[in-house]
Amino acid sequence: EYRKDGLDMLCVSGEVLWIGRKRDDEKEGRIALFLAEAKELYAPLTRTSAPTAQPELLELLRRKGASYVSALSRESGLAPSELQQRLLDLVWEGRVSNDQFAPVRTLLASKGGGRGRTQPSVKNGFGRWYVVDSLCDAPIEPERSAMQWMRQLLDTNGIVTKDTVEEQSPYSWDTMQGMLRKLEEWGAAVRGLYIRDVQRLQYASKRFLDEWADNAVPPSAGSGDEIVVLAAVDPANPFGVTVDWPAAMSANGEQPARKPGNYFILRGGTPLMWLEH
Numbered sequence: 462e463y464r465k466d467g468l469d470m471l472c473v474s475g476e477v478l479w480i481g482r483k484r485d486d487e488k489e490g491r492i493a494l495f496l497a498e499a500k501e502l503y504a505p506l507t508r509t510s511a512p513t514a515q516p517e518l519l520e521l522l523r524r525k526g527a528s529y530v531s532a533l534s535r536e537s538g539l540a541p542s543e544l545q546q547r548l549l550d551l552v553w554e555g556r557v558s559n560d561q562f563a564p565v566r567t568l569l570a571s572k573g574g575g576r577g578r579t580q581p582s583v584k585n586g587f588g589r590w591y592v593v594d595s596l597c598d599a600p601i602e603p604e605r606s607a608m609q610w611m612r613q614l615l616d617t618n619g620i621v622t623k624d625t626v627e628e629q630s631p632y633s634w635d636t637m638q639g640m641l642r643k644l645e646e647w648g649a650a651v652r653g654l655y656i657r658d659v660q661r662l663q664y665a666s667k668r669f670l671d672e673w674a675d676n677a678v679p680p681s682a683g684s685g686d687e688i689v690v691l692a693a694v695d696p697a698n699p700f701g702v703t704v705d706w707p708a709a710m711s712a713n714g715e716q717p718a719r720k721p722g723n724y725f726i727l728r729g730g731t732p733l734m735w736l737e738h
Contacts, residue, residue, distance in 0.1 A: 465566070468494075472562045479562060480506050480593055483553035489720070490553040492565070501609040504601040505631040507593045509555055515547045519556060519592065527560065527591040548590055561588035604640075607632045611640040615650065615666040617696045619673075620703060622661045628702050659704055686728060693723035693735065700725070700732065707732050 471477040478497050483490035495503040513519050521536055522528065530548075534541050549568050551557040559565060564587060610630050614621050614637075618629075626637045641664050644650035651670060655663050665673075691698050698719070700706055706716045710732060717723060717735040724736045 465563075469561055469563050472560060475560070478503070478558060478560075478596065479565075480555060480558055481552040481565070482506070482555045499609075500597060501601055501606040502613060504597045504606055505603075505610075506555060507596050511554070513551065513554055513556060515551050518544075518547050519551060522557060522590060522592050526595075527589040529587075529589055530564075533590065556593060557590055558593050559588040559590050564588040564590075607636050608640050608643070611637055611644065615644075615664070615669065618699075618703070619665060619669045619696075620655055620699070621664045622659070622703050624661065624702050656699070656704060663703075689727045691725045691727060692721075693717060693719045693725060694721055698725060710735055 468477070472479070475497055477494055479492050479494050480503060481490050481492045493503075493506070518533075518537065521533065525532070525536065528536075530541050530544060533539075533548075534544050537544060539547070545564075545568055548557060549565070552565060610632060611621075614625060614629060618625055621641075623634045626632070626634050630637060641650055641652070644664075644666075645652065648667060650664050650666055652662060652664050654660075655665060693701075701717065701719045710717055717725070717737075722738045726733045726736070
């Protein structure tokens with residue numbers, strides 16, 4: 462029963478924060494939501510050494526601290542509409558965020574994603590913009606952070622491979638392999654070849670394997686015809702990360718994409734078709 466205002470209130474209350482990022486090869490940016498207390502998870506995302514496209518605006522935010530659009534507009538001399546677009550550029554660089562979620566939702570809708578609905582104006586503020594590197598006032602131990610990310614990946618995906626780490630983690634595969642070896646020593650993770658036709662080394666948490674075994678349905682139970690509709694971006698969908706796209710879905714040089722609005726239809730775990738938008 463998701464409601465947009467519920468997410469907005471969690472951000473306003475300070476319980477949840479968000480950080481954006483867009484890679485050079487991506488047409489659309491992505492936003493990650495974090496519990497404010499989970500510093501080990503978001504700390505590595507608050508630092509970047511890449512050059513910024515908006516150095517003056519970034520410096521203004523560093524100097525003023527968390528600020529409304531109206532205040533930034535007066536200081537910079539930029540119209541609110543132009544200022545908001547520059548702020549969005551900084552969002553996709555992973556450098557700024559807002560203490561509410563509604564402003565970024567509105568900005569994205571104004572770029573064509575609003576589906577015709579009337580969107581509220583943000584020219585008078587609603588939400589303060591801030592530099593994300595201000596979130597971590599004290600350094601976080603990298604090994605502790607990497608271990609938290611490894612546990613998060615195992616809990617979210619069930620089975621983790623090198624591709625999963627490279628797609629979802631801020632840490633390199635070499636670093637995360639060290640965390641997996643420690644989890645193996647502690648008996649919390651088990652390596653193996655769990656997914657047929659995936660010849661890459663796979664890791665799963667001991668808890669996940671126990672639940673998998675407990676909930677396995679015998680072939681004679683007749684569950685093979687069950688139809689499932691699955692969002693393409695759901696962690697339960699391994700295709701495009703852990704598992705290659707089915708050949709039948711990659712015809713004519715095109716293949717499915719893990720994007721919001723795309724869905725898979727499966728029967729007994731076998732993909733039948735995918736729906737775009």
